[in-house]
Amino acid sequence: MIDRFFIRVSDALGTNTAIVCFAMIAIIPLYFQLPHSIIEWQNWLSQTCIQLIALAVLQKGTRLESSRQAALILETHDAAIAMRQEENDRAVERHNEMMEETAILKHLCAGCKYNAGVKQ
Numbered sequence: 001m002i003d004r005f006f007i008r009v010s011d012a013l014g015t016n017t018a019i020v021c022f023a024m025i026a027i028i029p030l031y032f033q034l035p036h037s038i039i040e041w042q043n044w045l046s047q048t049c050i051q052l053i054a055l056a057v058l059q060k061g062t063r064l065e066s067s068r069q070a071a072l073i074l075e076t077h078d079a080a081i082a083m084r085q086e087e088n089d090r091a092v093e094r095h096n097e098m099m100e101e102t103a104i105l106k107h108l109c110a111g112c113k114y115n116a117g118v119k120q
Contacts, residue, residue, distance in 0.1 A: 014059035022052040 012018060026049040035041045 010059060011063075013056050014063040015056075016060070019053060019056040019060065022056050023049075026052045 029048075030044075035044050
């Protein structure tokens with residue numbers, strides 16, 4: 001149950017809505033209190049902006065990459081199954097040809113004098 005909760009939270013963090021919300025949470029306080037020095041700007045940028053927005057952006061990137069990987073795996077699987085099916089079809093076809101040839105050979109050998117003691 002707790003795993004489902006974490007999966008839902010993780011999925012929610014990887015949305016464009018979450019990225020925009022986190023960006024707004026980071027930017028709106030600047031209207032009320034602007035940093036005065038370069039050090040304050042650096043602190044705001046590293047502590048607020050990057051930490052809030054980077055989490056959502058990284059989660060979104062991870063989600064997109066995992067979707068791409070899943071599609072590639074599915075495509076590879078389908079191609080392998082199709083190749084295996086073609087090989088199987090060729091083997092069945094060759095087996096049927098060999099059975100027909102065997103039947104013809106049995107029919108031809110039925111009247112041979114060398115075949116007198118062999119059961120058919």
